[in-house]
Each structure stands twice: as C-alpha cells, then as structure tokens.
Amino acid sequence: DRSLVWFRRDLRMTDHAALYYALSQSRQVWCVFVFDTDILAALKAEGVTQDRRIDFLLASVAELDEALRHAGGGLIVLHGSAVTQIPALAAELDVQAVYANTDYEPAAVERDAAVAQTLAKSGAQLLSYKDQVIFEKDEVLTQSAKPFSVFTPYKNAWMSKLAAADGDFFLKPYPVEKYLTALASPPGKAGHALPSHRQLGFAPSNLQELKIPTGMSGAQSLLDEFLDRIGSYGAARDFPAVKGPSYLSVHLRFGTISIRTLARAAMQAMHAGQGAAGAAVWLSELTWRDFYFMILHHHPRVTRHAFKPEYDAIQWEQGPQAEALFAAWCEGRTGYPLVDAAMAQINQSGYMHNRLRMVVASFLTKDLGIDWRWGERYFARHLNDFDLAANNGGWQWASSSGCDAQPYFRIFNPVTQSEKFDPDGKFIRRYLPQLAKLSNKRIHAPWTATPDERMDAGVVLGQNYPRPIVDHAQARERTLARYAVVKKAE
Numbered sequence: 001d002r003s004l005v006w007f008r009r010d011l012r013m014t015d016h017a018a019l020y021y022a023l024s025q026s027r028q029v030w031c032v033f034v035f036d037t038d039i040l041a042a043l044k045a046e047g048v049t050q051d052r053r054i055d056f057l058l059a060s061v062a063e064l065d066e067a068l069r070h071a072g073g074g075l076i077v078l079h080g081s082a083v084t085q086i087p088a089l090a091a092e093l094d095v096q097a098v099y100a101n102t103d104y105e106p107a108a109v110e111r112d113a114a115v116a117q118t119l120a121k122s123g124a125q126l127l128s129y130k131d132q133v134i135f136e137k138d139e140v141l142t143q144s145a146k147p148f149s150v151f152t153p154y155k156n157a158w159m160s161k162l163a164a165a166d167g168d169f170f171l172k173p174y175p176v177e178k179y180l181t182a183l184a185s186p187p188g189k190a191g192h193a194l195p196s197h198r199q200l201g202f203a204p205s206n207l208q209e210l211k212i213p214t215g216m217s218g219a220q221s222l223l224d225e226f227l228d229r230i231g232s233y234g235a236a237r238d239f240p241a242v243k244g245p246s247y248l249s250v251h252l253r254f255g256t257i258s259i260r261t262l263a264r265a266a267m268q269a270m271h272a273g274q275g276a277a278g279a280a281v282w283l284s285e286l287t288w289r290d291f292y293f294m295i296l297h298h299h300p301r302v303t304r305h306a307f308k309p310e311y312d313a314i315q316w317e318q319g320p321q322a323e324a325l326f327a328a329w330c331e332g333r334t335g336y337p338l339v340d341a342a343m344a345q346i347n348q349s350g351y352m353h354n355r356l357r358m359v360v361a362s363f364l365t366k367d368l369g370i371d372w373r374w375g376e377r378y379f380a381r382h383l384n385d386f387d388l389a390a391n392n393g394g395w396q397w398a399s400s401s402g403c404d405a406q407p408y409f410r411i412f413n414p415v416t417q418s419e420k421f422d423p424d425g426k427f428i429r430r431y432l433p434q435l436a437k438l439s440n441k442r443i444h445a446p447w448t449a450t451p452d453e454r455m456d457a458g459v460v461l462g463q464n465y466p467r468p469i470v471d472h473a474q475a476r477e478r479t480l481a482r483y484a485v486v487k488k489a490e
Ligand code: FAD
Pocket: 237, 245, 246, 247, 248, 249, 250, 252, 285, 286, 288, 289, 292, 352, 353, 354, 355, 357, 358, 361, 379, 383, 385, 386, 387, 388, 390, 391, 392, 393, 394, 395, 398
C-alpha cells in the first residue's frame, strides 16, 4: 500500500495513467522525476553545453512539483542514473511498487527492464501502463492478426476501434483528481530539490526568449488557441509562413498534455460540424504518431536499419566532400533558400515546420546523396520535440526506405516546393533577410535572377548568399542511379 510514481515523459498531473493507478491502489504515493545522467552524459559527450529541452524540462518539472504540492504531495527530483536511483529510492521509502507509463524507445525499454530486475531483488515491482498513445503494440492489427506496415489501413482500423461500442473507453481521462488524498509529501531531504542549470552542467538556452510555453499550463494555452483555428488546419498546415499547425509537439514529447485530451478535442470538433474537416486531418496526424510508436515497438531494428532491408544496400556519399556538403546543410548554406531558411528555423528555435522537415530531409538524401541517419541524428540533437519513433519514421519516409514511404523516384524539387508552399517568400524573408528584397518570383532561386535584379536587391552570390551547392537536375539523375540497387532487389 506504499508506492512510487516515476514521471518520465508525462509531466502532468491530470489524465495520467500511472498516477491514477498508483493513487487508486495505494494508501501512500510518492512522486519522483530523475534528471538522468545516462541521458545527459551522452549529450555532454557530443559537446553540447546548452539544450532547449533542458530548459523545457526544468520549467515543466517545476510546474508539476507545484501542482503536486498544491494537492498535498510534491515531486522528489533526483539527478543521477535512473537505473540505480529509482531502486534506491524505492528501498528508502519502502514501497512495494513503482508505477510508470510505458516508454517504447529501445533504450528506455532496456532501462526499465534493468530497474525492474533490481526492484525484484527486494520484492518490489515495476508496473507500467499505456499512456503515451491511444493504441499500442498489438492493439490495432490487420485481419490476419499482423502489425500494419501501411498507414491508411492502420488508420481505418484505429478509427473503427474508437467508433466501436466500447470506443469511448480509450479516450476517457483517468480521474486522478478523485484520489489525491493518497499523495505523500517528499521526505524533504537534501538532494531532492530541483537542480539548477549549473548543477545539471548546462547553460540556459534561448527557450525563454522564444516564448515557447512550457508545462501543463503552456500546453493548455496552446491547445485553446489552436482549437479556435482547427477548422482551417487542413488548408493552412502546409504553408510554413502561416500559423497552421498546433505547435503542441514538444508538449506531446514531454507529456505536459495527454494524447487522450487532444484526440477528444479533435473528435469533438469533428462532430460539432464547424471545423470538422480540419479536425479530421489533425486527428489523422495524431494517428501517424501512434503508428510510428507501433512500428518502433515491432521493429526496433529501424533505429539502425532501413525498414525495407533492400534499402540498406544503397551506397551513400562518404568522405570529406560529403562531410562538407553535410555541414552546409546543417548550417543552412546550400544556396536553396527554402532549405536554408528551414535550417535557420531549427537552429534558432528547435522547431521546424512539417513541410520543411520533408523538404530538407529529401534534399539531404536525394540532392546531396547523404545517409538519412546523418540527418536523423542532427534532428535528434536539435529538435525540441525530438521523438525517436516519429523522427525515424519521418526520415525513412523521406529517404523512401520506410514502411509506408514516398517512392524513391519521387524526388522533391526544392525550388518548386518553395514556389508552392511559400509563394510570397514570406517564410524565406523571415529567416534570410539578405534575400528579402528579391521579387517573389526570384526569391526561390536567386541564381536565376539577372545581375541587375540581384544588384537592386543587394544580393551578391558567393558573398552574402551562397551559390547552389548542387544542381538539382543532375542530383536527381545521380539519385535515380543510386537507388537502382533497390529496383533490382524488387
Ligand atoms: P501538428 O501539425 O499540429 O500535429 C499535431 C501532432 O501530430 C504533432 O505534435 C505530432 O505529435 C503529431 N504528428 C504530426 N505529424 C506527424 C508525423 N508525420 N509523424 C508523427 N507524428 C506526427 N515529430 C515529432 O514529434 N518528433 C520528431 O522528432 C519528428 N521528426 C520528424 C522528422 C522528419 C524528417 C519529418 C518529415 C517529420 C518529423 N516529425 C516529428 C513529424 C512532424 O513534422 C511534427 O510532429 C510536427 O511538425 C510538429 O509540429 P506541430 O505539433 O505543430 O504539428
């Protein structure tokens, strides 16, 4: 009847599966969050000195602690290796069970197995619950009881499970608030308080300057604001200069809002009639999220390999020239304005619009011939919303090696993508002010402007803006040749 709730990527107090089960099954419940040195050390080893996600975590953990305190509990915040600290704390508090929400990433699965094993030695258990997704693992299967590998039939099956007689059950919030009396206060020991940036070994980032809202309150305010314009999501979502998407991804990543709350809001908007079409498209994006978690669960090999094995035979560019091209991509110096503006967006803010993620991923793999894993790693390092499942899925989609990917012969043209999705160059101008004076016609491909046009706009190629590092038409031919190994295998 004494238990511990281990918060990880679920930094909220409402509609929280593990917290609900712990509170409703125990007499005394403590809550803990660990700044895990196993994760932080890996960042430091890469030379990272600041990371927006650290700031996001610090702010969100502080808000969670305050909310728990307000309800009579509080958060024990540790800084160390979770694998040893969780069992040690469990022993110290003499709890019989540690409750947590299931994490599907291979490294987390391994960590949790190690924690469970240590706990078992002292007779305690690690209990884990589905919380991060609507449907997990084997809950949505094909008619022959196999996991899906194509999205549309998966989505249809996912939707019909929700539409079934017992469908409401999957969206019902966990009524945590009814059981709060079981919350226990932290023992108030030294080393249990929120660490500072310095204690964690990171300098503050620019997260605050960016005004990215954090914590449960931040998630709620973003959702409220988005619900007012969800109806236009379908039409607006592809245009990076427009406020089309919800910007909730970082909140889903850290669980400051529950996926059930979001799915319920989408369903309500769908049934309300007003904004129904936009809400249906948005719900479908949330389904993609579930889909990639399911793929990762069934095929953990995708973290290193192509989902379609024949794509592992592709010979990517290697060596100093490839590294120089990669550096130009990372730093937004490719000479293709939409690509460079997109890279400026991720580098400055840790966010990148979905259309642009597709454009830059395609550019890296199919214009520069660089292994999708290089890009995947860069995104993992820089995205605030980095999520192994969705990131790997997105990269394998763009490189055509994924389960339900773009066919390899469909190669985005970075200039036409720009003309189509940033027609007035508004997004480009925001991130590349040196091109701002080019006309709407020329801004997508400054090298096509006449010398006079460039002079009038103050653009000097090779000086204040690079010449294109590859010729798209030639790159396209090289890519088709590179991918020929796949066609042979098929
Ligand atoms: P909205 O359009 O408001 O969508 C709502 C939510 O739906 C998102 O927050 C996200 O949770 C989910 N979602 C939307 N699109 C997708 C998708 N294609 N796959 C899975 N879930 C989706 N998303 C991440 O959350 N983390 C990543 O690391 C990530 N890496 C990506 C890498 C590439 C190469 C690509 C092409 C896409 C990636 N995505 C990733 C998916 C998508 O780009 C982001 O989820 C989206 O841009 C986040 O912005 P938003 O919250 O405003 O999205």
